[in-house]
Amino acid sequence: xxxxxxxxxxxxxxxxxxxxxxxxxxxxxxxxxxxxxxxxxxxxxxxxxxxxxxxxxxxxxxxxxxxxxxxxxxxxxxxxxxxxxxxxxxxxxxxxxxxxxxxxxxxxxxxxxxxxxxxxxxxxxxxxxxxxxxxxxxxxxxxxxxxxxxxxxxxxxxxxxxxxxxxxxxxxxxxxxxxxxxxxxxxxxxxxxxxxxxxxxxxxxxxxxxxxxxxxxxxxxxxxxxxxxxxxxxxxxxxxxxxxxxxxxxxxxxxxxxxxxxxxxxxxxxxxxxxxxxxxxxxxxxxxxxx
Amino acid sequence: xxxxxxxxxxxxxxxxxxxxxxxxxxxxxxxxxxxxxxxxxxxxxxxxxxxxxxxxxxxxxxxxxxxxxxxxxxxxxxxxxxxxxxxxxxxxxxxxxxxxxxxxxxxxxxxxxxxxxxxxxxxxxxxxxxxxxxxxxxxxxxxxxxxxxxxxxxxxxxxxxxxxxxxxxxxxxxxxxxxxxxxxxxxxxxxxxxxxxxxxxxxxxxxxxxxxxxxxxxxxxxxxxxxxxxxxxxxxxxxxxxxxxxxxxxxxxxxxxxxxxxxxxxxxxxxxxxxxxxxxxxxxxxxxxxx
Numbered sequence: 001x002x003x004x005x006x007x008x009x010x011x012x013x014x015x016x017x018x019x020x021x022x023x024x025x026x027x028x029x030x031x032x033x034x035x036x037x038x039x040x041x042x043x044x045x046x047x048x049x050x051x052x053x054x055x056x057x058x059x060x061x062x063x064x065x066x067x068x069x070x071x072x073x074x075x076x077x078x079x080x081x082x083x084x085x086x087x088x089x090x091x092x093x094x095x096x097x098x099x100x101x102x103x104x105x106x107x108x109x110x111x112x113x114x115x116x117x118x119x120x121x122x123x124x125x126x127x128x129x130x131x132x133x134x135x136x137x138x139x140x141x142x143x144x145x146x147x148x149x150x151x152x153x154x155x156x157x158x159x160x161x162x163x164x165x166x167x168x169x170x171x172x173x174x175x176x177x178x179x180x181x182x183x184x185x186x187x188x189x190x191x192x193x194x195x196x197x198x199x200x201x202x203x204x205x206x207x208x209x210x211x212x213x214x215x216x217x218x219x220x221x222x223x224x225x226x227x228x229x230x231x232x233x234x235x236x237x238x239x240x241x242x243x244x245x246x247x248x249x250x251x252x253x254x255x256x257x258x259x260x261x262x263x264x265x266x267x268x269x270x271x272x273x274x275x276x277x278x279x280x281x282x283x284x285x286x287x288x289x290x291x
Numbered sequence: 292x293x294x295x296x297x298x299x300x301x302x303x304x305x306x307x308x309x310x311x312x313x314x315x316x317x318x319x320x321x322x323x324x325x326x327x328x329x330x331x332x333x334x335x336x337x338x339x340x341x342x343x344x345x346x347x348x349x350x351x352x353x354x355x356x357x358x359x360x361x362x363x364x365x366x367x368x369x370x371x372x373x374x375x376x377x378x379x380x381x382x383x384x385x386x387x388x389x390x391x392x393x394x395x396x397x398x399x400x401x402x403x404x405x406x407x408x409x410x411x412x413x414x415x416x417x418x419x420x421x422x423x424x425x426x427x428x429x430x431x432x433x434x435x436x437x438x439x440x441x442x443x444x445x446x447x448x449x450x451x452x453x454x455x456x457x458x459x460x461x462x463x464x465x466x467x468x469x470x471x472x473x474x475x476x477x478x479x480x481x482x483x484x485x486x487x488x489x490x491x492x493x494x495x496x497x498x499x500x501x502x503x504x505x506x507x508x509x510x511x512x513x514x515x516x517x518x519x520x521x522x523x524x525x526x527x528x529x530x531x532x533x534x535x536x537x538x539x540x541x542x543x544x545x546x547x548x549x550x551x552x553x554x555x556x557x558x559x560x561x562x563x564x565x566x567x568x569x570x571x572x573x574x575x576x577x578x579x580x581x582x
Contacts, residue, residue, distance in 0.1 A: 008334070010331055015332075039306075039330050040304040040305075040337075041566075041568070180471075275332075278571050278573035278574075279571060279573075281570055
């Protein structure tokens with residue numbers, strides 16, 4: 001049976017199986033991805049990231065051929081455009097396995113478009129997430145959730161995927177949420193939405209940096225330990241609600257750690273840790289031949 | 292940082308990190324076990340099994356010094372006496388990593404006492420589980436559970452740990468159970484109990500082999516994919532209810548696969564598959580120095 005070498009890593013406990021496949025000799029298949037992500041019978045992860053040069057993958061056809069491309073798959077075997085937490089782990093893996101220098105930023109390919117990935121030192125990375133699109137009003141939806149009474153107003157934010165952000169008054173309210181069931185949103189988003197609940201924790205002395213704590217229910221996944229686009233949506237919503245002169249830098253506490261969001265004109269940067277935990281090898285006949 | 296080599300394996304989707312430590316040079320610590328079992332920040336498993344010679348572990352002091360000993364730890368860092376599904380994976384690991392011949396049965400040490408482990412071929416293993424102790428009456432408790440109305444009578448079975456077995460009439464009833472909450476048992480077991488729900492699926496033409504399907508709520512763990520002692524308790528209960536002449540061999544369908552229980556005089560044998568999925572190595576400073 002062929003042997004597959006991999007590395008397991010995580011960013012704020014959003015975890016990935018990383019595969020180095022520079023020349024595209026090991027294309028992924030949905031059965032292989034599902035097997036690798038199976039937390040009991042396989043390796044276990046939220047997703048698989050194959051690292052490949054743009055010239056070796058169809059989705060990279062529009063990029064310079066030697067661009068590093070992030071071939072990201074969800075645990076259910078579906079393709080995904082991008083994943084902010086995954087992009088940081090992709091960065092750590094590029095440094096460790098391919099000796100790539102990310103200290104001055106590198107353009108990398110994703111199905112969601114080209115992004116700039118930068119190593120900040122100390123195991124931290126930043127990735128450009130593209131623009132956040134936000135509605136005209138402070139609130140444009142209502143959200144109901146387990147443990148939350150009554151329902152609350154929410155703000156719609158698009159970060160390539162749809163979010164509804166709800167402000168709560170206290171950490172007790174945040175802790176009391178039951179996100180084992182999907183929150184209900186009115187009006188109902190046509191393709192569903194990730195729903196974030198956020199509590200403001202204050203600003204630093206300079207007033208240039210704020211801090212919040214959030215929990216998130218991701219459509220299709222339930223409550224998760226971290227959601228990169230969700231953190232960006234939360235920072236954009238909180239900055240909007242705080243009005244003119246609000247901080248543009250937000251430290252966002254998620255259940256799996258802390259990420260930092262920088263709101264820049266026309267782009268949002270997501271910063272945070274990435275950890276490569278261990279290396280493994282597996283002999284598998286699952287999905288390598290495309291069944 | 293020291294490097295730890297390990298193998299990940301599972302028995303009917305009850306999964307373990309396996310460590311070979313013949314001479315006892317790498318004692319486990321609770322922080323290391325918790326780290327290894329963490330499904331996002333670590334490797335991910337239900338437990339850790341260290342393979343060591345009896346002479347190199349205090350719990351093996353009463354055994355012949357070169358006896359192989361199964362040093363089993365739960366994912367929360369606590370010690371456990373034995374684990375039937377884990378014992379099969381321990382067997383597969385002994386064969387693969389130490390070249391041990393298990394085809395004619397081998398006495399191995401556990402904190403729950405010495406057991407006989409036998410390779411049956413085809414990736415299947417059997418392990419002696421000790422005697423099942425069962426009450427005098429067909430039913431001696433009542434169980435209430437989510438999705439089950441009204442509450443049902445149950446039979447207490449001890450397999451080294453306490454069980455309450457509930458017979459259901461149909462697979463629809465079994466499927467409708469909500470085991471996300473702990474079933475309630477009357478009278479309340481002093482240290483809690485594992486609760487099994489079982490549906491009889493019939494006997495083969497010879498009448499010597501029966502088949503059942505079960506689900507289980509394990510105390511402290513919630514619903515699990517498989518429970519070795521639970522399968523034994525279920526077989527003992529179903530055989531009791533079926534009366535004289537009932538099969539002594541039961542194929543028990545659990546969510547993670549099928550195990551076979553043989554009810555023998557004074558002992559119960561648990562048979563089933565064990566799979567070594569992959570090998571890994573991790574550099575860790577967690578818990579190796581006993582902090």
